Amino acid sequence: MKVITANFVTCAVKECKTSPASFPLHFNDAELEQQELDFQPEFIRNVLPRIDWEALRTISNELGFPTLPDSKPEGEALDNEQTLKDLHRLLLETHVTEGKLTCGNCGHSYMIKEGIANFLLPSHLGEEYHLFLNNIIPHALFTQIASQIDTPGLGTGF
Amino acid sequence: MLPTPDTSHVSFDTIYEPSEDSYLFLDTLSSASESKWLSERFPKNQEASPLVVEVGTGSGVVLAFTAAQSQQIFGRRDVLTLGTDVNRNACIATRKTATTAIQAEQQPSPQSVHISSLTADLCTPLRPGSVDVLLFNPPYVPTEDLPRLPSAAENDPAVSEAMSRSAKFDNDSYFLSLTYAGGADGMETTDRLLDAIPGVLSVRGVAYVLLCKQNRPDQVMERIRGWDGWQVETAGSSGMQAGWEKLVIVRIWRKDSLR
Numbered sequence: 001m002k003v004i005t006a007n008f009v010t011c012a013v014k015e016c017k018t019s020p021a022s023f024p025l026h027f028n029d030a031e032l033e034q035q036e037l038d039f040q041p042e043f044i045r046n047v048l049p050r051i052d053w054e055a056l057r058t059i060s061n062e063l064g065f066p067t068l069p070d071s072k073p074e075g076e077a078l079d080n081e082q083t084l085k086d087l088h089r090l091l092l093e094t095h096v097t098e099g100k101l102t103c104g105n106c107g108h109s110y111m112i113k114e115g116i117a118n119f120l121l122p123s124h125l126g127e128e129y130h131l132f133l134n135n136i137i138p139h140a141l142f143t144q145i146a147s148q149i150d151t152p153g154l155g156t157g158f
Numbered sequence: 159m160l161p162t163p164d165t166s167h168v169s170f171d172t173i174y175e176p177s178e179d180s181y182l183f184l185d186t187l188s189s190a191s192e193s194k195w196l197s198e199r200f201p202k203n204q205e206a207s208p209l210v211v212e213v214g215t216g217s218g219v220v221l222a223f224t225a226a227q228s229q230q231i232f233g234r235r236d237v238l239t240l241g242t243d244v245n246r247n248a249c250i251a252t253r254k255t256a257t258t259a260i261q262a263e264q265q266p267s268p269q270s271v272h273i274s275s276l277t278a279d280l281c282t283p284l285r286p287g288s289v290d291v292l293l294f295n296p297p298y299v300p301t302e303d304l305p306r307l308p309s310a311a312e313n314d315p316a317v318s319e320a321m322s323r324s325a326k327f328d329n330d331s332y333f334l335s336l337t338y339a340g341g342a343d344g345m346e347t348t349d350r351l352l353d354a355i356p357g358v359l360s361v362r363g364v365a366y367v368l369l370c371k372q373n374r375p376d377q378v379m380e381r382i383r384g385w386d387g388w389q390v391e392t393a394g395s396s397g398m399q400a401g402w403e404k405l406v407i408v409r410i411w412r413k414d415s416l417r
Binding site: 001002004005007008009010011012014017023037038040042043046047048049050092110111113114115116117118119120121122123 | 206271
């Protein structure tokens with residue numbers, strides 16, 4: 001996944017969507033790969049309005065890139081080819097191939113393997129959780145399963 | 159006719175093979191009327207690059223076509239594409255289908271950019287208000303039961319590699335059922351996607367959703383017309399059956415006055 005993806009994703013847990021801490025998700029143990037792509041200055045100029053600059057600064061630091069300017073380049077700064085090239089490299093040429101994306105609100109981590117992030121939730125966090133809990137799995141068995149899963153937040157209510 | 163993206167690298171054991179519904183999507187998006195509508199919605203040099211998201215990409219043929227033919231469809235090439243699917247294999251396939259099609263169709267640059275394929279349930283990991291164009295060819299066949307969602311662990315390549323032949327067969331059948339089985343009226347998954355549309359689409363956002371006759375498209379469209387501030391129209395259709403269109407693609411968008 002290209003780094004720009006982090007600008008468009010958040011935690012898959014419904015309750016986290018309204019929390020500012022769920023964006024951006026935080027990269028951990030990220031392995032990076034550069035894949036060359038033709039430099040397209042106009043493309044970067046048109047993509048920039050879509051970018052949450054504060055979030056990108058956080059992500060850039062987490063991935064070990066040089067610190068980005070305090071504010072988003074605009075006006076004449078958009079004519080600076082080096083600025084655009086740096087952004088092109090970070091947003092479009094850098095791929096995260098392995099690692100985790102972690103939510104700052106609930107603490108859940110999404111694994112990235114071979115460049116594919118997995119946002120499917122374990123059943124105790126997903127929509128089917130309550131159905132699973134109330135109708136399908138007898139309580140005793142569920143407690144037994146739950147005791148074998150080591151995830152923060154699961155314990156509440158049991 | 160614009161070329162169909164190559165999917166010869168895709169194994170159809172667990173992935174939906176491009177069919178009539180997929181091709182209706184390609185024809186609809188590249189039709190003169192839709193490309194005119196989209197080019198006016200996302201005018202080059204005035205509007206920032208659109209983010210195109212396909213939910214349930216399967217082989218990736220639809221998203222790859224949209225990326226590779228962005229000039230014909232949107233009148234611009236600075237388009238970002240992202241795909242989601244509950245099947246990790248489909249995500250891997252889509253990434254390859256999209257990058258291959260862009261390479262084949264957009265030389266020299268500028269090129270559209272496929273930013274990622276995510277294993278996910280519908281658009282649950284997407285940031286609210288971020289999607290400009292949403293594409294959905296759902297599991298629309300009415301079935302007695304709706305297959306459950308796979309867990310993160312079921313998509314772990316190490317788990318499927320360790321399976322016996324018969325376990326793999328069951329697993330493949332399960333993943334294939336997710337590509338078509340839609341539960342009651344074939345609408346259970348589509349209903350969840352429709353519910354997510356107002357939250358996930360941007361202010362200029364538009365969604366294309368395929369429906370089959372058994373989904374009762376007229377009733378679905380009537381329901382969407384009841385949403386405050388939204389419009390819906392038929393954008394494409396195919397396969398007449400007893401005087402009815404077998405498949406339709408509807409376009410759902412925010413009324414301009416609210417932009």
